[in-house]
Amino acid sequence: MSLIDKLNWRYATKRMNGTKVPQEKVDRILEAIRLAPTSFGLQGFKVIVIEDEALREQIFNGACQQPQIKEASHVLVFAANKKVTQEQVNEYIQDIATTRNMPLEALDGFKGMFAGVVAGDEQQNFGWTARQTYIALGVGLAAAAEEEVDATPMEGFSAEALDAILGLAEQNLGSVSVLTLGYRDAANDYLASAPKVRKSKENLFILK
Amino acid sequence: MSLIDKLNWRYATKRMNGTKVPQEKVDRILEAIRLAPTSFGLQGFKVIVIEDEALREQIFNGACQQPQIKEASHVLVFAANKKVTQEQVNEYIQDIATTRNMPLEALDGFKGMFAGVVAGDEQQNFGWTARQTYIALGVGLAAAAEEEVDATPMEGFSAEALDAILGLAEQNLGSVSVLTLGYRDAANDYLASAPKVRKSKENLFILK
Numbered sequence: 001m002s003l004i005d006k007l008n009w010r011y012a013t014k015r016m017n018g019t020k021v022p023q024e025k026v027d028r029i030l031e032a033i034r035l036a037p038t039s040f041g042l043q044g045f046k047v048i049v050i051e052d053e054a055l056r057e058q059i060f061n062g063a064c065q066q067p068q069i070k071e072a073s074h075v076l077v078f079a080a081n082k083k084v085t086q087e088q089v090n091e092y093i094q095d096i097a098t099t100r101n102m103p104l105e106a107l108d109g110f111k112g113m114f115a116g117v118v119a120g121d122e123q124q125n126f127g128w129t130a131r132q133t134y135i136a137l138g139v140g141l142a143a144a145a146e147e148e149v150d151a152t153p154m155e156g157f158s159a160e161a162l163d164a165i166l167g168l169a170e171q172n173l174g175s176v177s178v179l180t181l182g183y184r185d186a187a188n189d190y191l192a193s194a195p196k197v198r199k200s201k202e203n204l205f206i207l208k
Numbered sequence: 209m210s211l212i213d214k215l216n217w218r219y220a221t222k223r224m225n226g227t228k229v230p231q232e233k234v235d236r237i238l239e240a241i242r243l244a245p246t247s248f249g250l251q252g253f254k255v256i257v258i259e260d261e262a263l264r265e266q267i268f269n270g271a272c273q274q275p276q277i278k279e280a281s282h283v284l285v286f287a288a289n290k291k292v293t294q295e296q297v298n299e300y301i302q303d304i305a306t307t308r309n310m311p312l313e314a315l316d317g318f319k320g321m322f323a324g325v326v327a328g329d330e331q332q333n334f335g336w337t338a339r340q341t342y343i344a345l346g347v348g349l350a351a352a353a354e355e356e357v358d359a360t361p362m363e364g365f366s367a368e369a370l371d372a373i374l375g376l377a378e379q380n381l382g383s384v385s386v387l388t389l390g391y392r393d394a395a396n397d398y399l400a401s402a403p404k405v406r407k408s409k410e411n412l413f414i415l416k
Binding site: 043051092140196 | 210211212215216218220236238239240241242243244245247249251254255256257258259260263300303304307308335338339340342343344345346347348349350351354361363374402403404405406407409412413414415416
């Protein structure tokens with residue numbers, strides 16, 4: 001199947017059957033997420049990868065009563081940095097210098113481009129870092145489809161409750177979206193056989 | 209090459225060589241963007257696909273002085289709905305009913321879930337629709353890599369100027385990101401041979 005075929009195959013799976021996704025498939029999906037581009041390359045977020053059943057029960061009861069939380073193989077939480085700090089920028093610049101074998105001074109201009117971001121407040125910073133997580137979410141969705149692993153992106157949860165359960169605020173993080181990975185329970189999911197609804201090309205694209 | 213290999217091959221191309229991307233590749237990248245999931249499936253955005261050279265010159269001069277705007281084969285502008293309207297929700301619900309051959313009444317519950325969104329103001333609505341465009345951007349980036357087409361995601365432009373040039377505000381749209389499609393000019397792009405910098409797995413993922 002081509003990527004297009006696989007994107008047509010996938011859908012926002014509402015019921016999963018509990019089957020575990022093979023580790024090498026999970027690893028490739030996570031690697032795609034890791035490789036996803038972000039603004040300035042900063043990757044101002046973390047992805048919490050949850051298999052633990054007790055923790056998933058807690059999330060189900062306290063933050064997101066969707067059955068996939070318990071029926072999925074893995075629950076991924078995309079959590080963005082609330083504040084972009086100078087320390088984080090410095091670490092990133094050091095990473096570039098090391099990876100590319102460059103003197104730090106050669107990156108002074110690039111480093112300076114973060115001044116406005118670091119000067120911003122939490123609301124501004126989180127607005128920006130949260131958007132970046134959606135690029136990784138999109139790449140992760142494509143990678144899951146490529147692996148023929150079902151994946152459900154979710155915004156329908158209490159971020160406040162999820163942050164508390166995972167202790168995210170203490171780590172300068174706020175949850176933005178959830179992606180469950182697993183396999184569809186086609187017999188119990190009415191959406192499994194429902195035709196996909198998307199805008200027509202004519203309605204989505206404006207050609208100039 | 210696997211998708212992972214292709215994601216390693218791609219990079220935020222700074223210089224492109226003007227070569228046109230074959231139409232069937234552009235079509236597949238756009239189809240992937242069209243198939244990208246969004247919250248509630250609403251797809252509250254449009255993608256402006258620009259080939260016209262005069263328009264690209266105008267964008268370069270007025271909104272985004274990055275050479276890829278002129279050197280790319282196609283310039284895609286992701287523009288999100290400023291306001292989510294009841295009319296738009298009704299159209300979408302009608303689309304579902306038609307596509308899935310369901311009575312409209314069967315969708316009353318789902319339709320009701322949009323009440324809070326429609327009641328929101330422009331700032332709230334645009335904050336939400338803008339995020340959704342990044343999922344499509346991520347899927348589009350993966351699809352471009354799959355096609356071995358270079359792609360550069362950009363936030364570094366004047367949204368106000370770009371909106372004015374494209375007449376977006378009058379269409380209830382605001383530009384969020386730009387994705388240029390084309391082919392790298394490796395000889396003139398210092399980034400073409402630079403090792404990719406990404407957080408380590410240990411630094412990006414928290415396993416639970």
